[in-house]
Amino acid sequence: MARLRRGDATAFDVVYDRFRARLFGFLARLSGRREIAEDLLQETFMRLAVRAGDLSPDTRLAAWLFTVARNLHLSYRRSAILDAERLDQLALATPEAFAPSPFESTAASELGARLERAFAALGERDREVLLLVAVERLDHADAAAVLELSADALRQRLSRARARLEEALVLAERSPSADHRRRRS
């Protein structure tokens, strides 16, 4: 953190290599689109470059980066909703129940593909809490800070998200996978 605050370029490279894929996965699964996730990822690291000097020495970097990434995604969502011309596009990008996830093809197994499909069918609030706690393994205090929630509220949201994921998995099991659909067509 001290090297980041001093503007040491090597420290920025280390942080970039350590967090790039994690932040990209988080943003891609929130937005459902690679190109948007790439733009938001770039903006996240630009913010780090500009604000690193102002960070306090005890800043939790993972929580800070995920907070910036999430806020950028929220801003993007708001501007996209306000942009009338993009409404149709947005409706297409919003994950529908058991439409194939854009990341289904990256899954290594049928179970992975089913999980991608079930996960893409969840609401944004469920996805973000699951991504932070289950996938990124942020501790509950950091995840609560990123989502601007109290510890209790985080626990409740996580529990609801877990229940919805279970339901979505059962439903996804009944719907054919993208591969299966491709093979049939």
Next chain:
Amino acid sequence: MSDETEPIDLLARQLGTLDVDPERAEIIRARMHDALDRQIARSRPGWRRTLRRAYRQVELGAVGALAVSYFVWVVQIVLR
């Protein structure tokens, strides 16, 4: 359901890892470095900022010395 098959654990293990295309990743890295260079250049003090900072540091002492010397001069005049 055991811990092994909890959906939340499955999610952590089975969700595929995503990453940016290597070419795009390098573009983002280069842009981050450009932003960092600009930020460092912006925070580097120019001669005006250096002068202002130096003045702020000596201002109190200089004004105090001026006041004291004026007082001494007045006293000398009165006593002469």
